[in-house]
Amino acid sequence: xxxxxxxxxxxxxxxxxxxxxxxxxxxxxxxxxxxxxxxxxxxxxxxxxxxxxxxxxxxxxxxxxxxxxxxxxxxxxxxxxxxxxxxxxxxxxxxxxxxxxxxxxxxxxxxxxxxxxxxxxxxxxxxxxxxxxxxxxxxxxxxxxxxxxxxxxxxxxxxxxxxxxxxxxxxxxxxxxxxxxxxxxxxxxxxxxxxxxxxxxxxxxxxxxxxxxxxxxxxxxxxxxxxxxxxxxxxxxxxxxxxxxxxxxxxxxxxxxx
Amino acid sequence: xxxxxxxxxxxxxxxxxxxxxxxxxxxxxxxxxxxxxxxxxxxxxxxxxxxxxxxxxxxxxxxxxxxxxxxxxxxxxxxxxxxxxxxxxxxxxxxxxxxxxxxxxxxxxxxxxxxxxxxxxxxxxxxxxxxxxxxxxxxxxxxxxxxxxxxxxxxxxxxxxxxxxxxxxxxxxxxxxxxxxxxxxxxxxxxxxxxxxxxxxxxxxxxxxxxxxxxxxxxxxxxxxxxxxxxxxxxxxxxxxxxxxxxxxxxxxxxxxx
Numbered sequence: 432x433x434x435x436x437x438x439x440x441x442x443x444x445x446x447x448x449x450x451x452x453x454x455x456x457x458x459x460x461x462x463x464x465x466x467x468x469x470x471x472x473x474x475x476x477x478x479x480x481x482x483x484x485x486x487x488x489x490x491x492x493x494x495x496x497x498x499x500x501x502x503x504x505x506x507x508x509x510x511x512x513x514x515x516x517x518x519x520x521x522x523x524x525x526x527x528x529x530x531x532x533x534x535x536x537x538x539x540x541x542x543x544x545x546x547x548x549x550x551x552x553x554x555x556x557x558x559x560x561x562x563x564x565x566x567x568x569x570x571x572x573x574x575x576x577x578x579x580x581x582x583x584x585x586x587x588x589x590x591x592x593x594x595x596x597x598x599x600x601x602x603x604x605x606x607x608x609x610x611x612x613x614x615x616x617x618x619x620x621x622x623x624x625x626x627x628x629x630x631x632x633x634x635x636x637x638x639x640x641x642x643x644x645x646x647x648x649x650x651x652x653x654x655x656x657x658x659x660x661x662x663x664x665x666x667x668x669x670x671x672x673x674x675x676x677x678x679x680x681x682x683x684x685x686x687x688x689x
Numbered sequence: 690x691x692x693x694x695x696x697x698x699x700x701x702x703x704x705x706x707x708x709x710x711x712x713x714x715x716x717x718x719x720x721x722x723x724x725x726x727x728x729x730x731x732x733x734x735x736x737x738x739x740x741x742x743x744x745x746x747x748x749x750x751x752x753x754x755x756x757x758x759x760x761x762x763x764x765x766x767x768x769x770x771x772x773x774x775x776x777x778x779x780x781x782x783x784x785x786x787x788x789x790x791x792x793x794x795x796x797x798x799x800x801x802x803x804x805x806x807x808x809x810x811x812x813x814x815x816x817x818x819x820x821x822x823x824x825x826x827x828x829x830x831x832x833x834x835x836x837x838x839x840x841x842x843x844x845x846x847x848x849x850x851x852x853x854x855x856x857x858x859x860x861x862x863x864x865x866x867x868x869x870x871x872x873x874x875x876x877x878x879x880x881x882x883x884x885x886x887x888x889x890x891x892x893x894x895x896x897x898x899x900x901x902x903x904x905x906x907x908x909x910x911x912x913x914x915x916x917x918x919x920x921x922x923x924x925x926x927x928x929x930x931x932x933x934x935x936x937x938x939x940x941x942x943x944x945x946x947x
């Protein structure tokens with residue numbers, strides 16, 4: 432019979448709690464917390480290692496978690512439902528959490544299909560954008576320091592693990608990365624002078640810039656972008672949700688490059 | 690000096706509170722609550738009338754609200770900040786709320802560009818989809834009874850007033866509406882047997898079906914759709930956020946019909 436930890440002074444629990452709470456702690460420790468079978472499986476499928484697994488007794492009785500626990504080479508810790516609920520944002524407990532090392536960011540690509548997020552702050556938007564970007568064939572994502580932390584529980588949940596398979600560079604200096612990029616830098620702007628997305632040649636190496644929810648693309652990045660595009664919209668609407676706009680733009684790039 | 694209502698037993702306040710809370714009350718009263726200048730202005734711009742305006746003293750000092758209050762032919766009620774905060778979900782008080790009659794649903798279109806939402810439950814998704822649908826030229830939206838209530842505060846906020854300009858039929862019998870539709874009924878499915886979105890002819894009258902977050906399009910509606918399309922995705926990703934998928938699909942319909 433395995434011991435069930437119910438004390439909030441347990442060091443592994445304390446560590447998990449800290450990294451679930453703030454970006455500062457995640458950065459300091461270099462660790463993130465994955466919640467649920469889907470994310471943990473995506474992590475293992477990507478060939479990555481897990482530091483510590485935390486699960487509940489009820490969780491371990493689910494066959495998919497039992498099966499995963501047998502595969503994982505890591506410290507495992509059975510914790511009480513009460514402790515588990517303080518670590519999870521999900522309304523119904525998944526029963527499984529994993530502490531993992533945040534991957535080292537890749538070297539910046541200078542060609543191919545890159546996405547630049549310029550101050551996208553809403554965690555749900557950032558997560559869903561990563562998921563769509565991966566689906567559309569984006570090879571690398573650069574995020575400015577103002578963007579939501581991609582290793583936060585909310586972004587991990589909305590991204591459904593896209594973070595795990597899609598190389599991302601956080602706190603990126605978008606201007607200097609764009610300067611080094613050998614292909615076309617394109618920014619999506621709410622500007623009548625920009626060219627219609629569907630009448631713009633988006634073939635070949637491309638770095639696509641999407642701006643923040645309220646402000647759009649920053650003036651510095653707008654200046655960097657040789658090509659400015661506008662998603663056509665019916666009169667009477669001011670703008671689209673940034674996630675939806677990203678989906679439309681990235682899929683148009685994909686369509687033109689097939 | 691205008692009286693400031695601070696009692697929660699004020700009948701107008703009580704009505705506003707009830708309709709802010711549940712769909713049942715909104716349906717019973719036939720009323721919805723608009724929060725903030727943007728939504729109220731969109732409502733007036735559409736030529737619609739307001740039943741009652743509730744504002745705070747601080748709100749009335751903002752020039753755009755002061756200006757709006759002068760235009761509005763309706764009962765106005767100055768309420769305390771404390772009461773206002775119980776009526777608004779927004780973190781910082783907008784200072785302006787309007788009670789309005791929910792519009793009578795239009796007669797169902799049998800041609801043109803229609804969107805069918807089959808069980809989309811997340812309020813943020815439904816709101817953002819309405820906004821994108823309007824931008825893409827959708828002329829009418831049909832929502833099954835399982836969808837989020839489009840007159841709820843969350844959907845109104847995410848839709849940024851698209852509800853006001855885009856005719857919607859809630860609690861719709863999608864199967865019978867689709868049966869009466871004279872054009873192509875197309876459903877987006879996660880099915881390898883479906884045809885590639887970009888290799889499907891989407892020109893002409895079209896009723897496009899998007900399914901729920903977890904389950905996708907219902908079997909009944911999948912059976913109704915003569916054309917089934919799949920949004921192409923990079924291997925390794927299971928699905929897209931339903932809002933992003935809607936944006937991609939509706940804009941592809943728009944692109945082909947330009």
